[in-house]
Amino acid sequence: MIPPGSGFPTDNASASTPVAVTAADVERLAAGAPSLAEVSGRSSVCRACPRLVTWREEVAETKRASFATETYWGRPVTGWGATRPKVLVLGLAPAAHGGNRTGRIFTGDRSGDWLFAALHRAGLATQPTSTTAYDGQELLHTRISLPVRCAPPANKPTPSERDACAPWLVAELRYVLPTVRAIVVLGAFGWGATLTCLRKLGVPMPVKAPAFGHGVELELPGLTVLGCFHVSQQNTFTGRLTEQMLDDVFRRATDLAGLA
Numbered sequence: 001m002i003p004p005g006s007g008f009p010t011d012n013a014s015a016s017t018p019v020a021v022t023a024a025d026v027e028r029l030a031a032g033a034p035s036l037a038e039v040s041g042r043s044s045v046c047r048a049c050p051r052l053v054t055w056r057e058e059v060a061e062t063k064r065a066s067f068a069t070e071t072y073w074g075r076p077v078t079g080w081g082a083t084r085p086k087v088l089v090l091g092l093a094p095a096a097h098g099g100n101r102t103g104r105i106f107t108g109d110r111s112g113d114w115l116f117a118a119l120h121r122a123g124l125a126t127q128p129t130s131t132t133a134y135d136g137q138e139l140l141h142t143r144i145s146l147p148v149r150c151a152p153p154a155n156k157p158t159p160s161e162r163d164a165c166a167p168w169l170v171a172e173l174r175y176v177l178p179t180v181r182a183i184v185v186l187g188a189f190g191w192g193a194t195l196t197c198l199r200k201l202g203v204p205m206p207v208k209a210p211a212f213g214h215g216v217e218l219e220l221p222g223l224t225v226l227g228c229f230h231v232s233q234q235n236t237f238t239g240r241l242t243e244q245m246l247d248d249v250f251r252r253a254t255d256l257a258g259l260a
């Protein structure tokens with residue numbers, strides 16, 4: 001595990017960053033974070049979900065054989081990219097040997113390969129791959145974040161873990177939402193979590209919001225939420241999500257954001 005204040009490119013924490021150890025701590029520390037960087041810093045040292053803390057650190061210790069020589073991040077993974085984004089991409093949670101290893105969301109795994117290739121084709125990323133936090137990749141007018149910041153076993157956070165983590169995303173959205181015109185949500189879990197966070201921020205929402213689906217759009221004042229199948233191998237290997245489908249969603253997002 002990489003300790004806070006390590007100088008790692010995605011590390012916004014220091015030895016004095018307050019550490020949340022309960023869901024109530026998350027509520028308080030997220031609501032009181034005085035800047036976007038502080039939201040990232042505080043969330044990156046969070047220990048509020050015992051099961052996820054144990055899992056992320058165990059994975060970082062045991063490692064996958066092919067990454068045996070690497071030091072895993074082993075901490076919560078935070079939002080990353082533009083601080084005044086026009087497009088926001090929201091996933092689910094870091095992958096055990098992807099973001100939990102590299103410290104950057106959608107970096108160093110197959111899902112990230114798909115996502116960054118599409119972002120690059122859409123003109124939203126400077127490189128078609130995202131391999132390490134040191135790879136020089138930059139997001140253009142775009143930010144990527146996630147509703148659950150620790151890698152969960154079997155990629156399945158519990159409802160209480162989802163709820164415990166929500167204040168971090170709410171706090172992040174409070175800072176970035178004013179410039180966002182399109183939110184691309186990858187998967188049903190992220191869809192539900194995103195709408196909950198938007199409600200908490202007071203964004204006017206229809207009484208009956210549409211259920212998640214690929215290509216579903218929810219138009220809200222000043223921004224549109226777009227549903228997209230998750231870039232997981234389950235979807236990309238089976239052809240449920242194709243490059244064309246992903247490109248269509250990002251074309252729509254760049255149109256809405258005035259970036260086309």
Ligand code: SF4
Binds near residue numbers: 046053
């Ligand atoms: S999932 Fe979120 S709330 Fe839970 S320990 Fe990780 S960062 Fe904290």
